[in-house]
Amino acid sequence: MSALFRPMARPDLERLAPFDTELSDHDRPDALSVPWSRPAPEPTRSKRWSARWISVATIIVVLAAWALTAALGIVSPVFLPSPAAVAARFVSVTTEGFVDSTLLEHLGVSLARVFAALIASLIVGVPVGIAIGMSTVGRGIFDPLLEFLRPIPPLAYMPLIIIWFGIGEPSKVLVIAIAMLAPIALSAAAGVKGVNRERINAARSLGATRRQVLAHVVLPSALPSILTGLRIALGAGWTTLVAAELIAATQGLGFMIQSAAQFLVTDVVIMGIFVIAGVAFVLEFAIRRIEAVLVPWAGRD
Amino acid sequence: MSALFRPMARPDLERLAPFDTELSDHDRPDALSVPWSRPAPEPTRSKRWSARWISVATIIVVLAAWALTAALGIVSPVFLPSPAAVAARFVSVTTEGFVDSTLLEHLGVSLARVFAALIASLIVGVPVGIAIGMSTVGRGIFDPLLEFLRPIPPLAYMPLIIIWFGIGEPSKVLVIAIAMLAPIALSAAAGVKGVNRERINAARSLGATRRQVLAHVVLPSALPSILTGLRIALGAGWTTLVAAELIAATQGLGFMIQSAAQFLVTDVVIMGIFVIAGVAFVLEFAIRRIEAVLVPWAGRD
Amino acid sequence: EDLKLTIGYQTVVEPSKVPQADGLYEKALGATIDWRKFDSGADVVAAIASGAIDIGYVGSSPLAAAASRELPIETIFVVGLIGESEALVARNGSGIIKIADLAGKKVAVPFVSTTHYSLLAALKHEGVDPKTVEILNLRPPEIAAAWERGDIDAAYVWDPALGQIRTSGEIIVDSAKVAEWGAPTFDAWIVRTDFAEQNPATVTGFVKVTGDAYADFLKVPDAWSTSSEQAAKIAKLTGAKVEDVPLLLKGYVFPSLADQASDKFLGGATVQAVTATSEFLKEQGKIDAVLPDYGKYVSAKYVSEAAASN
Amino acid sequence: MPTLSLNQVTIRYDGEPRPTIGSTSLTIDTGDFVVLTGRSGCGKTSLLNVAAGFITPSSGTAGIDGRSITTPGADRAVVFQNDALFPWLSARDNVSFALRMRGMPKAERNRRADELLERVRLPKAGGKAVWELSGGMRQRVGLARALAADPDFLLMDEPLGALDALTRERMQTLLLDIWAGANVGVLMVTHGIEEALLLGTRGAVMAPDPGRIVRVIETGFGRRYVAGEPVRSIKADKDFIAGRAELADAIFDGEPA
Amino acid sequence: MPTLSLNQVTIRYDGEPRPTIGSTSLTIDTGDFVVLTGRSGCGKTSLLNVAAGFITPSSGTAGIDGRSITTPGADRAVVFQNDALFPWLSARDNVSFALRMRGMPKAERNRRADELLERVRLPKAGGKAVWELSGGMRQRVGLARALAADPDFLLMDEPLGALDALTRERMQTLLLDIWAGANVGVLMVTHGIEEALLLGTRGAVMAPDPGRIVRVIETGFGRRYVAGEPVRSIKADKDFIAGRAELADAIFDGEPA
Ligand SMILES: Nc1ncnc2c1ncn2[C@@H]1O[C@H](COP(=O)(O)OP(=O)(O)OP(=O)(O)O)[C@@H](O)[C@H]1O
Ligand SMILES: Nc1ncnc2c1ncn2[C@@H]1O[C@H](COP(=O)(O)OP(=O)(O)OP(=O)(O)O)[C@@H](O)[C@H]1O
Ligand SMILES: NCCS(=O)(=O)O
Numbered sequence A, B: 001m002s003a004l005f006r007p008m009a010r011p012d013l014e015r016l017a018p019f020d021t022e023l024s025d026h027d028r029p030d031a032l033s034v035p036w037s038r039p040a041p042e043p044t045r046s047k048r049w050s051a052r053w054i055s056v057a058t059i060i061v062v063l064a065a066w067a068l069t070a071a072l073g074i075v076s077p078v079f080l081p082s083p084a085a086v087a088a089r090f091v092s093v094t095t096e097g098f099v100d101s102t103l104l105e106h107l108g109v110s111l112a113r114v115f116a117a118l119i120a121s122l123i124v125g126v127p128v129g130i131a132i133g134m135s136t137v138g139r140g141i142f143d144p145l146l147e148f149l150r151p152i153p154p155l156a157y158m159p160l161i162i163i164w165f166g167i168g169e170p171s172k173v174l175v176i177a178i179a180m181l182a183p184i185a186l187s188a189a190a191g192v193k194g195v196n197r198e199r200i201n202a203a204r205s206l207g208a209t210r211r212q213v214l215a216h217v218v219l220p221s222a223l224p225s226i227l228t229g230l231r232i233a234l235g236a237g238w239t240t241l242v243a244a245e246l247i248a249a250t251q252g253l254g255f256m257i258q259s260a261a262q263f264l265v266t267d268v269v270i271m272g273i274f275v276i277a278g279v280a281f282v283l284e285f286a287i288r289r290i291e292a293v294l295v296p297w298a299g300r301d
Numbered sequence C: 001e002d003l004k005l006t007i008g009y010q011t012v013v014e015p016s017k018v019p020q021a022d023g024l025y026e027k028a029l030g031a032t033i034d035w036r037k038f039d040s041g042a043d044v045v046a047a048i049a050s051g052a053i054d055i056g057y058v059g060s061s062p063l064a065a066a067a068s069r070e071l072p073i074e075t076i077f078v079v080g081l082i083g084e085s086e087a088l089v090a091r092n093g094s095g096i097i098k099i100a101d102l103a104g105k106k107v108a109v110p111f112v113s114t115t116h117y118s119l120l121a122a123l124k125h126e127g128v129d130p131k132t133v134e135i136l137n138l139r140p141p142e143i144a145a146a147w148e149r150g151d152i153d154a155a156y157v158w159d160p161a162l163g164q165i166r167t168s169g170e171i172i173v174d175s176a177k178v179a180e181w182g183a184p185t186f187d188a189w190i191v192r193t194d195f196a197e198q199n200p201a202t203v204t205g206f207v208k209v210t211g212d213a214y215a216d217f218l219k220v221p222d223a224w225s226t227s228s229e230q231a232a233k234i235a236k237l238t239g240a241k242v243e244d245v246p247l248l249l250k251g252y253v254f255p256s257l258a259d260q261a262s263d264k265f266l267g268g269a270t271v272q273a274v275t276a277t278s279e280f281l282k283e284q285g286k287i288d289a290v291l292p293d294y295g296k297y298v299s300a301k302y303v304s305e306a307a308a309s310n
Numbered sequence D, E: 001m002p003t004l005s006l007n008q009v010t011i012r013y014d015g016e017p018r019p020t021i022g023s024t025s026l027t028i029d030t031g032d033f034v035v036l037t038g039r040s041g042c043g044k045t046s047l048l049n050v051a052a053g054f055i056t057p058s059s060g061t062a063g064i065d066g067r068s069i070t071t072p073g074a075d076r077a078v079v080f081q082n083d084a085l086f087p088w089l090s091a092r093d094n095v096s097f098a099l100r101m102r103g104m105p106k107a108e109r110n111r112r113a114d115e116l117l118e119r120v121r122l123p124k125a126g127g128k129a130v131w132e133l134s135g136g137m138r139q140r141v142g143l144a145r146a147l148a149a150d151p152d153f154l155l156m157d158e159p160l161g162a163l164d165a166l167t168r169e170r171m172q173t174l175l176l177d178i179w180a181g182a183n184v185g186v187l188m189v190t191h192g193i194e195e196a197l198l199l200g201t202r203g204a205v206m207a208p209d210p211g212r213i214v215r216v217i218e219t220g221f222g223r224r225y226v227a228g229e230p231v232r233s234i235k236a237d238k239d240f241i242a243g244r245a246e247l248a249d250a251i252f253d254g255e256p257a
């Protein structure tokens, strides 16, 4: 049965808080003010669970189908290695390595590149974003440059980076950093632009100077948006990593996959894809945690 | 002076409509209902203009600096061809071609690939998204698969695609289509999930059958979100295009850039980057127009 | 002082792999050397252009393309004329038995490389319009993979990819034949001019070690047999099968250090060869312009000095 | 003259420990105008949703003349607080939605929609897009849309809650006019005490934990308006003022107002 | 005893053809509680913003005891409709914001904040995050934050507009209590007619096109509450009822209410 047509239970968000008690158990934030701005009904626990079980079943079915196809030997392992072979590769690359480095070394090098790029693009992107968000001049200068940069695929500017900056580590980091720059700067700008004017007015009427408004209102207000930008940027960076490692790399997950593909070692290719997907998942999860800790108010505003 | 600190004019959105007249000039939609849900103040025309002039100035300065550096001959044209050389290339590649095809042919082939991929991913992605949005089973099955697929860089799965499907045109289209699939399906799902329950209830209490609700409420409600997904997907597809054209292409903008880089024809590389950025800009603009025509209510809801 | 040197090499089977494997260059030059492996000359040229490497191994075609773009490089050592070591192979069952059959087929070459050049030259010699052939830009390892999958009908390539694809294909023509048709190709070591100016002794030292290896091979070529340790070292660095190495070494015509300085090579003919290559590339629309003089891209100075120090 | 009746309805939502609505009964005849008030969260919407057929009671029955209510139906048209119009349709197409669902030909349903738009005093708004309408106009289109289904009952959940004070007062009298002219039973949820008093033939007050009707007040001010008495005079009436205090008392149940 | 006065203030926004506010004067003394009402869009917020120093009048002057108002200042604390609290700060840190801006040491400002929280009857909410508070609690924190600046004037723009009916009524009496205990002049904008009547010492009604004050009504019901009379008895008073009608008349100016 479709989820849309069933009446759904929804969390008890709108009891009226007795006036002169402090927060009671029934007292849920905020929702009582505007009765019609209710949170959308959420799926009940049982519904969430059944979806999860179906997901587990799906994954099992997919793996089983894969294993079966591989076991039947209809296609050669070059085309479709068995799940067991991929798992074995995971172990062997972890312990013995592939193309002269272990999995952990490849992973470490790749992560180092992405994080170096992240730091570089934060250092450049956040001030640029704040300039765009806060001043007409900043917007006039940086907006067209960013809008030009944003849609260009990394592989298109990579040849230029190679000619200009060589094939060393800086070029790889730069390619990734450029891909990260636009999301970070544009999110920072959106965050600054989206600062609630009333909050700024409030701060000023409470005696804050302009500098204090920037430090105590604008920056904290923009933080959730900056973190969102960071999340998008990490995704973009991780995607660009494999491209960057086309540049004369000797280590890295992207390099590992490409080398494996050139030698038709399909099980390492598939294993690498799983590792890349896994790391992306972990990064995304980590940033969500960071967001929850750093800006617990985001989305409840 | 910073834009945040100046009081800003804001459009006259909230006059009270006289009750028994029809729409008067003063009558602006909707805002009178909830006086505090006002649109954020928009920059005044003069402010928008000054930013635009600064942008124009910025672009002129950047071009001039580029022309000057190139003219001074500090660096060889292999590193930095002059703007004039790039412009001349634009003309010569348009008329005579580069690596055996004219610019229009390269562009046509690339666009054909991206649009073929777009159609493929719409055909697959929209129904999948609707299934995710409407049924627990659909969500259980497709959500994990999409979430797995989403963060994998095209260059990582490209070797696998090549191993499985060869180096022909289908592989190129497939690589692009996979990159487009997740944004389209997830936006469609978000659109369906975000359908206003009251609208569904309204339709049902007006006698609509379930199928009618799907056709007359769910789909139109999800359309703005699907179009947003399409826009994101086109961006992703355009980015992936250059990667896809790493696969033994003989035509296409990405192929042109890569070949030019190998022959050290830097002016064609830069010209190609401009063309790619320009096309991305045009595509984005076109979709925004399509959105404005197809879903004029989006964002005013 | 501690000199750092970056050298870009390719997986071509030739004698200098032996001193490279033995670390003789480091010893002789007193430098730390970062050896970078490249799949084709185009990538080497890009790396040299950006200053990322100091000395690189390229074929005559990328060399001509780079010189024509006036990159600050110098040719310091001619590895040798390419003979049977680069060849056009047609896949069994592709129906290709002569060059004219290539029309409408998929033929893979690494763009800009010597085999790209040789393919174009062969097509021209046989009167086949290159536009009728689907010429795909693939790097040698990608050619091997695409071949395995049956995606391409023919490829013009060198070892180790050549060795792999030859087992299921027929050689249609090789570079020795194309050279006879008037389009010879060769491989060479090039150096960045600014590096050479600052470190002339290092360059001479490099040339000398290289030349010694060639001399060692030329002295008794048969000593580098399948079971020799030289063959094993070469196989390890290039990925070629060890049993193929002796034959592959015969695929080149290696000049001695003394010959290098003569007018047959760096002393004269190399400049003409680069000029001729450039002219052909221009004719094929691959490069824009041919320079009036390629003299400054070729230098016999280092080979002369190296030969003199013997 | 159908009768909608809720008998001993209880509602317990999935995962909630206690019932939200505990054994509540309510009967609405054609011609009735029942107004339901009560504090936020006491279950007014839940009860209305049972009548609409959007949710099924955990126990008790909801029915019309003995036929049990299991799904929404065009005999019970619903008007929502935020109009819930379809923005991809013009005002006219919104109004004719129910007719289209029944397969009525376009020309006929357009004619009918224009009649209804006239009835809610929007004779020229048919071709407008939803977002071109003001809040009050949208709410009137929503009303016309509900009337188009030619329902026996009109269920309204805070239909005027999102309007500003002036528009709201005007809509109140419009509602009374419509009700007077149509042969329907009305169930309306509101937070407004005066509104409850002015509009209803009967006012029902709910209290929470569990939600139930704790007080029913017979009121007749709406009929007086329909009979021709001006609103201002009604509101100045001492019965009205006393009624306000009584309703407020029942809602806030002893807590300081 | 400072006096805030607006003299012949006009406002014309950039790009607007006509002035939004046309030559309006208003004087607020310490101890005054001036309530500004009027239809949506007539310029209430704009006028309050001039007093706050958020916008500069196009002509006319705004000043306190002759010193002209050019920027916002802690002598005129503002309370906003949607509280405008800083969600990255705890309730206590929100309240002590003005003190922090002045460089007051942490311990002292915390003590002061806690006192103020007690005054708005939130003695235990200091450590709470903003989003853990209900709408009414947030509005009270906003009030405490404004009071912390120890302002001469309290400017409030629909401070109770986002609250539900019950919470809103309770906040009204709290506002009166605070006002009675503090030595401030209050300017408050509201849409609520009863609210205006109950709270103000003076009620000013604005009309649009251009925005101007068209009527000033002296009211004293707030003082009666402060003196001890219960709200319900005040609201039942016939003067109050007459005042409501008078205010409504002034606001809607002849249009049918
Ligand atoms: N689908 C649901 N699942 C679980 N609890 C629900 C659901 N719908 C409503 N509730 C809870 O039931 C109670 C009554 O909700 P309901 O919406 O009926 O109240 P209401 O009287 O209409 O309130 P308001 O005046 O704010 O509209 C509330 O506590 C609410 O949180
Ligand atoms: N920054 C601005 N630029 C241009 N026009 C503005 C600006 N701010 C307000 N206005 C216009 O001035 C008029 C008065 O606005 P204002 O917000 O002062 O009204 P208000 O009485 O507070 O309304 P409400 O009751 O809805 O809060 C409105 O027509 C509004 O659209
Ligand atoms: N045999 C040399 C290959 S290339 O340098 O020309 O690519």
Ligand SMILES: [Mg+2]
Residues within 6 Å of the ligand: D044, D045, D046, D157
């Ligand atoms: Mg409700």
Ligand SMILES: [Mg+2]
Residues within 6 Å of the ligand: E044, E045, E046, E157
């Ligand atoms: Mg206002």
